[in-house]
Amino acid sequence: MKYILLVLISAALAAPAAAAAGADCAAQDMQLFYYYLNADRDAKVHDYPTACHPGKTSMQMPGWLDKALPAMLERKVWKSPEDGELSEAAVWQTPVSILYEFNSTAGKAEKPLAMEAEFSDLRIRFNMSVDRVARAKLEGSFEGRGGAMLASLDGIARTFDELTGAVAKGDQKGYDAKAAELMKRSRGLFSLLFEAPEKAAAKKAATRYTPEARLLPGYRGVSLPLAGSQALFVEKGDRVDMLVTFEAIMTNDVKEKITATILQNVLVTAVVKPAGSEPGVVQLLCNPNEAQYAALSLAQASNINLTRRAPGDTALRAMEIASFGKLLK
Known part of the structure; x- marks a missing residue:
């Protein structure tokens, strides 16, 4: 009986640690993705030490992306009153940065069910950033990987809906499951950078996901x-x-x-x-x-x-x- 109790206690203690490690690795992937698209990225980003990818001691920036980046930084694909002109690289960076923010937050959250407002804000900003990617027509971006990446972002939007829904209901088990799924999907998005374009293109979705319209805390x-x-x-x-x-x-x-x-x-x-x-x-x-x-x-x-x-179109005008x-x- 004592042995069984020890096993159960060990498993209970291991679960939060595993979740935190998963969040840390997802956050690291999103951080690398973001910095890959920076014009002034640090040289160490090209060969970054990691313990998050089995069989690898470091992550090397894809050579094709290093070559494609100058054109992505130069090409302006979006213009808004708030942000001015944005490059192709910058438009992709926004949803990636929000996913980094989520994974960093989720990994440290002691009482996630008390963070409904924070998660709802992340969800709204993420949905707006994905809509911008879609409206900028970036399916051909990343040398043909853009369509698969947009499909991946749509899947993440769906999971965000489900996660915030679980938080609103006070469903800890549901939150845990969807947080883990969001971390997995974040890492899946990162992995597309390392796939051949033709393989990634096969993952393009036939239809896009439409995020839920719902009441939010404080509204x-x-x-x-x-x-x-x-x-x-x-x-x-x-x-x-x-x-x-x-x-x-x-x-x-x-x-x-x-x-x-x-x-x-x-x-x-x-x-x-x-x-x-x-x-x-x-x-x-x-x-x-x-x-x-x-x-x-x-x-x-x-x-x-x-x-x-x-x-x-979310601009406010006099x-x-x-x-x-x-x-x-």
Whole structure:
């Protein structure tokens, strides 16, 4: 009996240690991947000591990547108001850096179920970075390995959804399983750098995974009735702006009907499509302040319109109030 207890205790102690080691190795792989894409990388990155790859004492940067990198650094594939122009290498670095952040965090987390907000933030940033890779059309990147890498990132996005879902439910066992899967998938992404292009290309997914749209800690789900003509074309996962039309006192104390963009870049978490002539209903993910303005709009506006954004468009812009008085001057 004592022997059995000792075995059980040893196994219980070994499990967290193995998980931490797995996280450390996944983090190391992601760190190397990130530095492989740096213009000013340290020379030791080319031959980095490691204990994470059986049969190897060091990881050597793939020669083909060393040759391809100058062009990847030079080629601009993305432009945004926040980040400016980004190179092909930089666009790939973003999801890799988030995976490094996750694996570093997960390996040290003593109470992961208390980290719902942190993991949800990582999930959102990761999904946005993967969407950027897809919209930049980088399937041919990495000498033909890009499609397989995008498929790998999609698989990681699915696992992120499942992991954060487990955390939200307080499911420790589910979290442990998905954290281990995320670590494994991170390492699988890294391994694609060392595969022949034709072998990697065979792993390209036929369809892309669409991340779940869900409520997040600190946010509110705001339900709005919506005209059928709008609700028909709004889908769960869309990002929208809210345009509100109402009467306001303008210059010379003249009351005038105006339209203002009250909310920008709001995520749609649910849609009820209209039946016949009935209005539809959408649920928006709002922070508490946005939720108040949404409620005020419902109470005072004569009309509310939601305008859909293109995938990946998350920029916030200063918007001038629209009025016919301004237009006809």
